[in-house]
Amino acid sequence: MAILRSTSTQSTQSLNRLWAVVSLTGLSWLATTLPAMAHHPFGGKAPTNFVEGFLSGLGHPVIGLDHFIFVIAIGLIAARQARGIFVVAAFLLTAMLGTSLHLASVNLPASELVIAGSVVAFGAMLLFEKNLNLLMMVQLGAIAGLFHGYAYGEAVIGAEMAPILSYLAGFTLIQFGIAAVAQQIGRAILQRTPGQPTAIRFSGLAICAAGLVFLTTSLVG
Template sequence: MTKIKHFNFFKLLPRYTSVAALIGVGCLIAQKPAYAHHSMGGNVPSNFFEGFLSGLAHPLIGLDHFAFVIAIGLLAVGQVQGALIPAGFVLAAMVGTGIHLLSVDLPVAEIIIAVSAIAFGAMLVKQNKPNWILQMVLGAIAGLFHGYAYGEAIIGAGMTELFAYLLGFTLIQYGVAFAAFRFGSAATQKFNTQRLSFLQLAGLVISSIGVVFLASSIS
């Protein structure tokens, strides 16, 4: 006689409650949009040290930027050429800053930044991800807009301060992406579940942050 398997809703409830809580936290901490992040209290850096500190802080104090950098690091997990994905992003971000300083307009930059967080979070959720070349290209395109937003904080600074700023935000972004890659690699070995892996949970949170920033940018 064939046994009928009963669906145990209460067994799955804690797992999905945790997912909902993570997404909720992501939405709550993303309530304040990051239109122009200034780590120097709104002042333009006036020396190498201030420029470097501003560059280090800028990608961290903007949650939309920070979430994207984590996403691009996590996407490198398990890929042979994974290190090139965040590398393409940080190099393009420098170009994006240069575009801003040349007074070339990149329209709807904040909207594109939010959409990039949603898209890369969604790629983490998907089982079948695009190949690393496409991910690197998409990351580079996003990097232009992220870098363009970074450029707002350095307008009017001298070449020394500009060099320090670019050095700071390049180092911190690749450092955060690399840390996310290492942590994600370890976490996927320990915390994967049958239904939702660690990377998928992270993708849901990152996408939820992007949705909140997108709504704020549009409104």
């Protein structure tokens, strides 16, 4: 039995190290490619119909790596909360509100800096074992969603109502999917290794590193 427990522990440690290396290398590499990548699947052209709006909504949070990495972070954080789905829900709802504010010509200053800062902040939260309380996490998720959604609004300025609505549906659906997958991966890691697993900590480090690249890019851009 002792041998079996030792083998299981070694296996868990190996998986944690593998996840750590993959997340740190992958996210850092993605972040360094940011200046060369577009934030919109249609190259900045506003969608003209329902299908284009939906596809644009699906693509924007994936091609926009600052958004993509943040959604991974919020999914991993949700995995550590008993009711983490409320953090994700707050982010998704206020993201739609943020897009609406942009379309209504309401200005949210320094949005790119806040978005980059949100990546750094949520990555940093994954470095520590102690969680913030749920209400505070919901509030932070909501603030982040407002600014991420505001950035999404740029892609549909001038579009008709049908593509705007499908765009909102598209980016909400894809972000929910990404966050849900990250949450399930986080829970699987936490079930294998109680406390603050190395894999989660290194994921947070990788997310922080990516966020610092985004922040630097925003400051010098």
